[in-house]
Amino acid sequence: MNFTIIAETNGDSLHPTTYQLIGAAASMGSNSTVICPNGECASEAAKINGVEKVISATGDCFSVFDGGAWASALSSMCGKMILISASPNGREIGSRIAAKKGIPIIQDVVSMTEGITVSRPIYSGKAMESLTISGSAVISLRPNAFEAALAENDAPINIIDQSADVRISIQEAINKASERLDVTEADIIISGGRGMGTIENFSHLEEIADTVGAAVGASRAVVDEWGMPHRMQVGQTGKTVTPSLYIAVGISGAIQHLAGMRSSKYILAINKDPDAPIFGVADYGIVATWEDAIPALKSALSDLQS
Amino acid sequence: MNIAVLLKQVPDTTAKITISDGKVDESSVSKWSMSPYDEYALESGLQLKDATGGKLIAITCGPERAKKMLTDAAAVGADTLIHIPDDGVTDSTHVQKLLAAAVMRFESNVVLCGKQAADTNGGSTGPGVAELIDAVCVTLVSEVNFLEGDFTTIRPSNSGSEKVIVNGLSVFAFDKGSLELRRPNVRGIMMAKKKPIESITSSDLGVDLDSSNVIMNSQTPPPEKPAGQKFEGAEYVNEVVSRLRNEANVI
Numbered sequence: 001m002n003f004t005i006i007a008e009t010n011g012d013s014l015h016p017t018t019y020q021l022i023g024a025a026a027s028m029g030s031n032s033t034v035i036c037p038n039g040e041c042a043s044e045a046a047k048i049n050g051v052e053k054v055i056s057a058t059g060d061c062f063s064v065f066d067g068g069a070w071a072s073a074l075s076s077m078c079g080k081m082i083l084i085s086a087s088p089n090g091r092e093i094g095s096r097i098a099a100k101k102g103i104p105i106i107q108d109v110v111s112m113t114e115g116i117t118v119s120r121p122i123y124s125g126k127a128m129e130s131l132t133i134s135g136s137a138v139i140s141l142r143p144n145a146f147e148a149a150l151a152e153n154d155a156p157i158n159i160i161d162q163s164a165d166v167r168i169s170i171q172e173a174i175n176k177a178s179e180r181l182d183v184t185e186a187d188i189i190i191s192g193g194r195g196m197g198t199i200e201n202f203s204h205l206e207e208i209a210d211t212v213g214a215a216v217g218a219s220r221a222v223v224d225e226w227g228m229p230h231r232m233q234v235g236q237t238g239k240t241v242t243p244s245l246y247i248a249v250g251i252s253g254a255i256q257h258l259a260g261m262r263s264s265k266y267i268l269a270i271n272k273d274p275d276a277p278i279f280g281v282a283d284y285g286i287v288a289t290w291e292d293a294i295p296a297l298k299s300a301l302s303d304l305q306s
Numbered sequence: 307m308n309i310a311v312l313l314k315q316v317p318d319t320t321a322k323i324t325i326s327d328g329k330v331d332e333s334s335v336s337k338w339s340m341s342p343y344d345e346y347a348l349e350s351g352l353q354l355k356d357a358t359g360g361k362l363i364a365i366t367c368g369p370e371r372a373k374k375m376l377t378d379a380a381a382v383g384a385d386t387l388i389h390i391p392d393d394g395v396t397d398s399t400h401v402q403k404l405l406a407a408a409v410m411r412f413e414s415n416v417v418l419c420g421k422q423a424a425d426t427n428g429g430s431t432g433p434g435v436a437e438l439i440d441a442v443c444v445t446l447v448s449e450v451n452f453l454e455g456d457f458t459t460i461r462p463s464n465s466g467s468e469k470v471i472v473n474g475l476s477v478f479a480f481d482k483g484s485l486e487l488r489r490p491n492v493r494g495i496m497m498a499k500k501k502p503i504e505s506i507t508s509s510d511l512g513v514d515l516d517s518s519n520v521i522m523n524s525q526t527p528p529p530e531k532p533a534g535q536k537f538e539g540a541e542y543v544n545e546v547v548s549r550l551r552n553e554a555n556v557i
Contacts, residue, residue: 011464067433068442088421088429088462092445095430099437104399104520107428117523123425126323127330130523137520167442169471171458176466188557212557230482231462236319236424237342237482245556256319262528266554268546274538283554284546285536292540300547304557 001116002052003030004079008090009040017085019048019148021141024112025083026050026149035077037070038062039159047151054155059163064170065089071096072164081116086140098138105138106131110145110263124236124259143184144242145263180206183234186215188245191234191261193219195250195271196290199226204294205249211301217241219251235260247297250290253278270297307360307452310414311351312405312435313379315372316341316425328524340375343420346480349487350450351418352383358452361385363412367404368392373503380498381490386412387503390511397518398430405431406438407511416457417477421446432479441475448483 003025008015018034022045025032031052036042042056055077061069067089075097082097084090086108098105109118115132118139122129133139183189190205202216209216217234234241236256246264251257253269253276261267262281269282272289279285286293317323318337323330340348348364355362364384366372369392376387390404409417417436422429429445436443447459456473462481490498508515537546550557 066442067445068436071437088446091422091429092433092443095433096437096443098399098430099402099434102399104397104518105428105430105434106520107426107430121528122427122525123317123323123330124319124427125528127325127525128528129525132521132523133519134521135519167472167474168444170468171471172469173463173465174460174467174469230484233482240427245550245554254320255322259319262531266550266556267534268550274536279534279536281531281534282536283531283534284549285534286540286542286546287536287538288540288543293543296540296543297547300544301557304547304551 001028001030001081002079003032004077004082005032005034006074006082006084006090006093007034007036007041007045008085008087009036011040014041014044015085016148017087017141017143018045020143020146021083021085022048022050023149024141024146027147028112028114033079035074037074042157046155046157047153049149049151049153051153051155054157056157056159058159058161061163061166064166064168066166066168067092067096069164069166071100073162075100076162077160080136082138084138084140086142090140094138094140101136103136103138104133105140106133107140108142109139110142112139121263124240125262126255126259142242181213181215183215183217183232183239183241187243188212188214188247189217189234189241189243190214190247190249191217191219191251192222192249193251194221195252196222199228201290204290208294208298208301211298211305219257220254248278249294251278252276253281307354307358307416308412308414309351309354309360309362310409310412310417311348311362311364311379311384312417312419312431313344313348313364313366313375314341314423315339315366315368315375316423319424325525325527328526330525338371340378341420341423343422343480343482345487346482346485347418347420347478348379348382349485350480352488354416354450354452355383363388363414365405365408366390367395367401376503377498377501378490380501381494382488383494387501388412389503389505391505391507393508395515396522397520398426398428398434400515400518402431402434402438403513404508404511406435407513408506409435409439411511415475417441418450419477419479421479421481432477436477439475441477442472443477443479444470444472445479446481447478448481449485450478
């Protein structure tokens with residue numbers, strides 16, 4: 001079983017999920033073909049173990065993100081089994097390639113074994129589903145769910161120039177107000193809930209975030225009731241996150257919040273209510289008010305950094 | 307303008323999901339609702355309708371219970387209600403074919419849907435339908451406007467967000483944004499109860515549902531986490547931080 005992997009980049013370097021896609025395929029014995037859209041990072045991809053060859057996909061259509069155009073250009077380069085990141089763009093390209101080829105797409109897979117049998121969260125992680133796929137398919141993998149492949153390889157690179165009609169034009173770029181890390185990209189997230197009292201008190205979480213390079217998240221209540229930007233919302237109607245460490249402060253742990261963060265590697269919950277449901281998913285829990293715990297946390301983390 | 311809005315009824319996000327006999331037990335779901343992102347698609351569709359004098363066609367593929375959601379959509383202004391019985395169809399490829407055929411049957415000019423449904427969390431439907439009807443698709447949008455023959459919308463980008471323009475047959479997949487959702491009034495609710503729901507089957511739509519090559523083996527509760535370590539009082543913060551460093555190796 002050899003996979004075609006569609007790489008995702010940050011422009012100058014491969015996104016870490018690309019190493020995970022290749023690692024996941026290699027664990028199934030695949031000698032993979034990696035396609036680098038826009039020709040980005042082809043030489044980096046060629047160094048990753050488990051890669052048999054790299055296709056540097058050049059084409060004018062890759063200068064703008066139009067999932068339809070990208071799928072048209074990439075589709076003919078793909079083999080029977082296709083792996084892509086379950087990022088928003090990955091899901092979109094994958095869906096269009098699957099529809100174009102008339103094959104199924106399985107999104108957000110977190111484990112994959114011979115057969116091919118995959119499992120994926122459903123109902124935002126309130127349940128898991130196991131599926132067996134026979135024949136061709138597109139599979140999108142959840143970021144951070146698979147071991148990354150190492151880079152000590154030297155695979156050949158082929159350049160294929162293939163474009164397609166772009167039907168999206170960008171009229172205006174709107175820069176984000178803050179340069180803060182996005183919750184879906186962060187390795188550590190510190191989130192606040194209604195227990196923070198007021199939106200102004202989030203400045204204390206931001207200080208901690210700045211100390212350890214974390215992103216700041218929020219519960220739905222804080223977004224809906226206090227006007228926190230929706231991009232910060234973690235939960236079923238917000239972002240699903242899988243950081244190494246998720247710190248929940250003053251968040252009771254409504255089922256819809258747990259759905260968005262329960263697959264974090266480690267969870268630290270700080271809440272004054274010892275019976276808060278958030279403690280049910282926490283690896284470490286501290287029963288305390290944020291007013292008591294946050295200054296102590298800030299100084300302990302600052303000490304570690306120095 | 308014919309505005310198609312694709313809707314899905316799902317367990318409410320506050321509902322508990324229980325498993326029995328290796329499958330999610332739908333009969334134990336306490337409340338069914340319109341999938342949250344679809345609500346934003348519907349609201350945007352209603353705004354497009356108001357702005358252009360168009361017609362809003364609410365389409366769902368699902369079991370009998372999903373008709374209630376179509377009536378809810380009518381209460382806020384959906385003009386035509388289309389129910390495609392799912393007859394046990396679970397393969398997303400099949401659902402896309404049915405929805406795409408319905409979109410074309412009603413000569414839609416624009417298709418709005420949620421970025422993903424709150425049950426399967428896939429996000430395949432919008433782009434998949436777009437592919438089948440040869441439409442452009444913009445995902446994770448927060449609003450759509452129609453100006454001088456073009457659609458303008460806002461989507462996230464690496465540096466923040468960007469305003470994009472598309473024209474012709476277009477699909478927009480909605481994220482939760484700043485749109486204020488309208489609530490039905492009494493008159494709307496009364497009128498909606500009388501509004502007919504048209505049922506259209508796969509054979510009416512001329513869609514041949516071949517066998518699926520994806521088999522569902524089982525559905526299970528999420529893996530149990532071992533009980534965590536709980537400390538009473540802020541004086542344990544230092545202890546926990548040192549465990550995060552030495553046991554968990556995450557800081």
